[in-house]
Amino acid sequence: MNRGRVVYISMDKRENIVAIVGPKGGVGKSMISANLAIALARVGKKVVAVDLDLGASNLHTIFGIRNSPDRLNDFIQNKVKNLNDIILNTNIDNVGIICGGDVPGIANIPYQKKMRLIRHLSTLNCDLVLMDLAPGSSYNVVDISIIAQKTLLVTTAEVPSLLNLYSFVRSTVFRRLTLIFKYHKCFELLALLDKAKEPDRHSRLKTMEGFFREARQTNSTVTDSAKKNLAGFRPFIVVNRVRTDKDARCGKAIQNLLKEYLSIESAMVMTIRDDDAVGYAIARLRPIMIEAPNSPFSQDIREIASRL
Ligand SMILES: Nc1ncnc2c1ncn2[C@@H]1O[C@H](COP(=O)(O)OP(=O)(O)OP(=O)(O)O)[C@@H](O)[C@H]1O
Numbered sequence: 001m002n003r004g005r006v007v008y009i010s011m012d013k014r015e016n017i018v019a020i021v022g023p024k025g026g027v028g029k030s031m032i033s034a035n036l037a038i039a040l041a042r043v044g045k046k047v048v049a050v051d052l053d054l055g056a057s058n059l060h061t062i063f064g065i066r067n068s069p070d071r072l073n074d075f076i077q078n079k080v081k082n083l084n085d086i087i088l089n090t091n092i093d094n095v096g097i098i099c100g101g102d103v104p105g106i107a108n109i110p111y112q113k114k115m116r117l118i119r120h121l122s123t124l125n126c127d128l129v130l131m132d133l134a135p136g137s138s139y140n141v142v143d144i145s146i147i148a149q150k151t152l153l154v155t156t157a158e159v160p161s162l163l164n165l166y167s168f169v170r171s172t173v174f175r176r177l178t179l180i181f182k183y184h185k186c187f188e189l190l191a192l193l194d195k196a197k198e199p200d201r202h203s204r205l206k207t208m209e210g211f212f213r214e215a216r217q218t219n220s221t222v223t224d225s226a227k228k229n230l231a232g233f234r235p236f237i238v239v240n241r242v243r244t245d246k247d248a249r250c251g252k253a254i255q256n257l258l259k260e261y262l263s264i265e266s267a268m269v270m271t272i273r274d275d276d277a278v279g280y281a282i283a284r285l286r287p288i289m290i291e292a293p294n295s296p297f298s299q300d301i302r303e304i305a306s307r308l
């Protein structure tokens with residue numbers, strides 16, 4: 001089986017999958033996933049939130065579910081045949097959840113199992129799938145994230161989180177291009193892409209614009225197809241735990257970086273306020289959208305839901 005081909009096709013086809021990513025740990029991915037699922041269900045969507053943070057899952061606790069008999073690790077270990085069979089009710093209308101696993105090492109799933117997971121994610125019986133992804137920029141996280149049609153890039157205003165976010169998007173862009181060039185068996189472009197990974201040595205490839213300029217001289221058809229694919233990547237930058245105007249402006253700075261270096265033109269910026277009500281809701285094992293629907297966090301989540 002041609003690896004590039006499978007993932008490339010996946011990148012094109014998924015219409016209803018939203019990835020919630022944030023390479024820095026603890027920036028709020030799971031809180032946002034759970035509460036966004038509720039906000040979207042409230043406007044009539046049938047939503048399934050999937051805990052893809054294999055190995056350190058906690059999405060279910062935000063819904064107040066203490067433990068679940070059926071988990072994603074059972075599916076990954078082939079104990080469950082169909083992903084639809086492990087959708088669990090959350091007691092909230094139109095919100096289902098697929099709980100993660102807690103098997104050590106499960107996060108490093110082999111390629112074939114990852115592809116099976118990706119196939120099943122796209123056939124879940126619902127209107128929208130929200131994927132709560134693990135921190136980091138591993139191939140598994142990147143490959144699962146690129147099947148989504150919409151991506152929320154979650155960060156706080158802290159510099160390490162912002163830098164991690166930029167690196168994650170860069171990895172995603174390189175991974176997308178690698179898969180496309182492999183699919184077209186365009187080895188010259190793969191070699192050029194390798195050079196672009198070392199911008200200090202190849203300054204003309206420092207930006208995607210520079211890379212595409214050079215790539216077109218090798219193969220304009222494949223380059224244009226790759227550019228088109230990248231143009232379809234319109235992430236939402238979500239700055240979480242915003243306290244000041246300065247915090248909120250970080251999103252704009254990242255937006256500019258993505259544009260300048262990675263040719264991502266149309267990233268949108270959204271913010272979520274830092275809110276003490278979040279901690280209280282967690283302590284009560286109740287989603288904040290239910291516990292405090294008018295809190296700043298819940299208001300901001302509703303705003304994001306309306307713009308998705
Ligand atoms: N807007 C907010 N206001 C106040 N606290 C928040 C906010 N967002 C998140 N938190 C706090 O941050 C903690 C971490 O959030 P969460 O578990 O959603 O992060 P995560 O990105 O999923 O972490 P991990 O990378 O470990 O999966 C929460 O338990 C909560 O206490």
Ligand SMILES: [Mg+2]
Binds near residue numbers: 031053058
């Ligand atoms: Mg999480």
